[in-house]
Amino acid sequence: MSDIINSQEYQSFRSSVPLKKIIVDDDNSKEWSLYDAGPKSIKCPLVCFPPASGQADIYFRQILALSAVGYRVISVEYPVYWTMKEFCEGFRKLLDHLQLDKVHIFGASLGGFLAQKFTEFTHRSPRVASLILCNSFYDTSIFQQSATAPTFWMMPALFLKKMVMGNFEKGMVIAEIADSIDFLVEKLDHLSQQELASRLTLNCMNCYVEPQKIQAQAIPITLMDVYDDCALSSAVKDEMIKCYPDATRASLKSGGNFPYLSRSGEVNVFLQIHLRKFIETVYNCKEEIQDDIMAAASASASASSSSQDS
Numbered sequence: 238m239s240d241i242i243n244s245q246e247y248q249s250f251r252s253s254v255p256l257k258k259i260i261v262d263d264d265n266s267k268e269w270s271l272y273d274a275g276p277k278s279i280k281c282p283l284v285c286f287p288p289a290s291g292q293a294d295i296y297f298r299q300i301l302a303l304s305a306v307g308y309r310v311i312s313v314e315y316p317v318y319w320t321m322k323e324f325c326e327g328f329r330k331l332l333d334h335l336q337l338d339k340v341h342i343f344g345a346s347l348g349g350f351l352a353q354k355f356t357e358f359t360h361r362s363p364r365v366a367s368l369i370l371c372n373s374f375y376d377t378s379i380f381q382q383s384a385t386a387p388t389f390w391m392m393p394a395l396f397l398k399k400m401v402m403g404n405f406e407k408g409m410v411i412a413e414i415a416d417s418i419d420f421l422v423e424k425l426d427h428l429s430q431q432e433l434a435s436r437l438t439l440n441c442m443n444c445y446v447e448p449q450k451i452q453a454q455a456i457p458i459t460l461m462d463v464y465d466d467c468a469l470s471s472a473v474k475d476e477m478i479k480c481y482p483d484a485t486r487a488s489l490k491s492g493g494n495f496p497y498l499s500r501s502g503e504v505n506v507f508l509q510i511h512l513r514k515f516i517e518t519v520y521n522c523k524e525e526i527q528d529d530i531m532a533a534a535s536a537s538a539s540a541s542s543s544s545q546d547s
Contacts, residue, residue, distance in 0.1 A: 239419035241498065250297040261330035267316035269331050274300045275309030276524040281366055282309035283512065283522050284340045286348030288494075289436040290401045290425045298501035299343070303508065307526045311335075315351075317435040319390070321444055324351060325358035332364060339366040341512060341522055345497065346468070347436060349373025353446040360450040366520040368451075369487075369511055371461040371504075372494060374473050375446040375480050382441035389438045394430035397437060401425060404468035405494060414491070417498035448480040458484040459511045461504070463492040485511065 241247055259269045270293050275282065283303065285296040293314035300310045313331070318324040328351075332340065342365055344352035349370035356365040377383065389397065402425070405418050425433070451458075458481050462474050478484070487507040492500040515521050 239423055240416050241420040242423060246301070247294075247297060250294070250301055254297075254300060256293070259331065259334060261334050262316070262327055267318070267327065269316055269327075270314040271311055272297075272300055273309075273311045275304035276307065277309070279309035279522050279524055280337060281339050281341065281515075281520045281522050282311050282337065283508070284342050285310065285312040286342060286344035286351050287312070287314065288346035288348055289433070289440050290421050290428075291345075291348075292424045292427060295421065295424060295495070296343075296497060299497060299505060299508065302501070302505045306509075307523045308509075308512065309522055309524075311340075315436070317431050319435055319438055321351075321354050321439060321442075322358075324439060325355050328355055329359065329364065339364055339520060341365075341367045341369070341515075341520070343369040343371065343508065344373060345371040346373055346494070347440045350375070350377070350446070351439065353448075353451060354444070356454070356456070357447055357450045360454060363454050363456075365454070365456060366515065367457040367459075367511065369459045369461060369508060370477070371497065372463065372467050372469055373460075373477065374469060375448065375477060377441055377444050379469075379473055380441045382437075383443040386438050386441040386443075389434040389441070390431070392434065394433060397430065397433045398425055400437065401433070410493065411491065411499075413499040414493040414495075417493060417495040420498060421495055446480070452481070452483075457511065457514065459487050459507065460484045461487040461489070461496070461507060463489045463496055463500075465491040465493060467492075467494045487511075 254272045254274050257271050257273060260267065272293050285299060287293060287295050293312040296312040300312055303310050318327055342352040350373055352368055352370065353375060356368060460477055460481060489496050489500050489503055497504045512522055516523060
């Protein structure tokens, strides 16, 4: 068992933030799982989309840290959807169920691709306030699996897991990255054959983002990536930059495939920098907590005292 799962931090998260199950489709087998932390008065929260191998709890360090300072954070786990249209319609129904008009989306790898596709899908009636895309891509052709993707539904779970794990780092890596890999491997083992097959189908089927439909909405975008080894090549990262030339760059010196686990402190800072621009707008996802108010009052009093002294 990974050190992260055994950590007091993770155990505290599991004991303090309940896992919710929500059905929004006519098919009762399509069940969304989510963790929802922070003030429920916030109606434009940060929603986190996991990669193909992850469950909703992979963002537990973002949920704990950001909700502690007043942000509302929702991490979701997708039901079994086999087409992009199914996914987008399902997530729109989930937002309607949660009574959320717009959301900020933080997506990693497949999660980032789905975030872009949902933004594109709702471009006529926008539901996305901003995007933070971590180690993500805009065209599934990079995986060179478009021809075999339609057969994933009948492949054994063990074969599919080996496909995913083939993208994880090999050889010597620093302890934090090794721990993040171990954690994701355990999460991978908890996914059923159908869950994993459907995610890999969405990840690899012939599909690409139309960035002009996203850019037309003029929403802020942050592209987050790492300088060390990860599953995506430098060429893929460069293509993302070309797609979103006005996006903010958030680069980490290291972090591997899962920097939100291995470099959570830095990722959380970048998330807050991205979300800070929405404070005092209708798309704010942070509620002032008492410590913030007291700190602001103290700063104001100090400034006033300095002014009088001078």
